Amino acid sequence: MTTLEQKSKLLSRWLRHRPDAIGLELDKRGWVDVAELLLKSADAGVVLTQDELMQIVVENDKQRFSLSEDQMRIRAAQGHSVDVDLKLPVKTPPPVLFHGTVQKFIASIRRQGLLPGTRRDVHLSATKQTAAEVGARRGTAVVLTVETYPLLHDGYQFRCAENGVWLIPDVPPKYLRFPDK
Structure with missing residues (x-):
């Protein structure tokens, strides 16, 4: 039996990195029809109901997924390694x-x-706490501070995903502050 958390992780994989794993094709903005996602998921042996999908979208602590206004399409909010333009x-x-x-x-x-890395952008957080939680997923967290105004002055552009994750193509070392040992 696949738990809701496992289904959420599979959704992240399919909508961010491997839509081909279940035969999905994301459009150029990363969207896929909900009905197609549910069908392809079932064909892949993962039964996901409309209610479960809605629960995952609403209750995901990182708000990883976005639904279109009519709730007929879904996409990952950010973190893609596949070529999409979230606009x-x-x-x-x-x-x-x-x-x-x-x-x-x-x-x-x-x-x-x-x-x-394999993603399209570097992910930044608005709070130290969120950054610490992200780092802690791989061990003892180290939180770096990114000076944004010098980046802006030098022509870098930031975007903010619907879930509050800030995105930038890269951050050279001169714009980073490392914690004291």
Whole structure:
């Protein structure tokens, strides 16, 4: 039996990284028809009801999913590794944002800055607490502070996903503040 949490993780995988795993095709904005998603999920052996899907969308603590106004389409709010354009507007961020990571990545980040890896953008948080929670998923969290005004001054653009995650293509090391040891 697949729990609601497991179904939520599968939805993240399908809508962010591997729609092909169940034969889905996302449109260029990342949307897929809810009815098609439910059908393809069942065909893949994961029975997901409309009610369960709505519960996952509403109750997901990170608000990872967005429904269209008519609730006929769904997409991941951010975090894609597949080629989609969410058409998020450019937005001015607060003076500082935060990024949660773990110690093993700090040396690389000091050299290269924050890079998106397999995703399309670097994810930043508006609060230290959220960044710490993100970092803690991989071990003991290290929270980096991102100076946003110098980035803006140098031509970088920020976007904010519907769930409050700030997105930027990369953050060079000179814009980062590392915690004292």
